[in-house]
Amino acid sequence: xxxxxxxxxxxxxxxxxxxxxxxxxxxxxxxxxxxxxxxxxxxxxxxxxxxxxxxxxxxxxxxxxxxxxxxxxxxxxxxxxxxxxxxxxxxxxxxxxxxxxxxxxxxxxxxxxxxxxxxxxxxxxxxxxxxxxxxxxxxxxxxxxxxxxxxxxxxxxxxxxxxxxxxxxxxxxxxxxxxxxxxxxxxxxxxxxxxxxxxxxxxxxxxxxxxxxxxxxxxxxxxxxxxxxxxxxxx
Numbered sequence: 001x002x003x004x005x006x007x008x009x010x011x012x013x014x015x016x017x018x019x020x021x022x023x024x025x026x027x028x029x030x031x032x033x034x035x036x037x038x039x040x041x042x043x044x045x046x047x048x049x050x051x052x053x054x055x056x057x058x059x060x061x062x063x064x065x066x067x068x069x070x071x072x073x074x075x076x077x078x079x080x081x082x083x084x085x086x087x088x089x090x091x092x093x094x095x096x097x098x099x100x101x102x103x104x105x106x107x108x109x110x111x112x113x114x115x116x117x118x119x120x121x122x123x124x125x126x127x128x129x130x131x132x133x134x135x136x137x138x139x140x141x142x143x144x145x146x147x148x149x150x151x152x153x154x155x156x157x158x159x160x161x162x163x164x165x166x167x168x169x170x171x172x173x174x175x176x177x178x179x180x181x182x183x184x185x186x187x188x189x190x191x192x193x194x195x196x197x198x199x200x201x202x203x204x205x206x207x208x209x210x211x212x213x214x215x216x217x218x219x220x221x222x223x224x225x226x227x228x229x230x231x232x233x234x235x
């Protein structure tokens with residue numbers, strides 16, 4: 001009898017613990033372990049290989065041609081957020097106007113970071129300035145590994161997710177994502193191949209998100225929240 005009284009308490013503790021672990025791992029719309037990241041993102045170019053040298057040469061060439069406008073863009077995307085896509089969607093696209101969408105994007109972003117951290121630890125690729133001291137970044141140099149680019153991954157996930165909420169703006173959203181990703185090379189903190197790794201990971205993440213009915217339900221709620229602003233804009 002004592003064990004029977006204890007069992008519901010034990011189950012409650014285990015359930016709460018599992019929930020906390022899921023929250024720590026992201027797990028909002030992307031279940032932990034849903035993506036075997038290293039199977040969808042190949043390793044970066046091997047150090048000293050022709051591909052790695054070409055990667056570095058591109059960074060140096062971009063640095064040599066960098067303009068004040070390029071520096072400003074690199075600094076902007078270094079602190080990029082999903083709501084910076086207001087440049088595409090319009091000034092009404094803000095957290096204050098769209099709290100449901102803001103929470104949804106926050107949860108999706110948390111899911112993406114879980115996936116990228118595992119790969120950065122796996123490959124531990126040094127960033128360009130730590131590979132060649134003649135690379136001078138114009139933005140803050142993160143301590144994390146270079147491959148894959150988390151900024152690139154997030155940019156493409158945001159473009160895909162926002163493209164489902166605003167399907168008529170998909171082309172412009174993806175164009176902005178490509179520019180945001182390239183801003184990391186302009187900033188001197190990523191190699192071009194890092195961006196490719198980030199985009200591949202983003203594609204895998206979006207494919208998994210689309211398998212989740214809760215994700216699709218959230219997209220519909222975001223569309224409904226944005227509808228009054230779109231109608232006002234069209235009027």
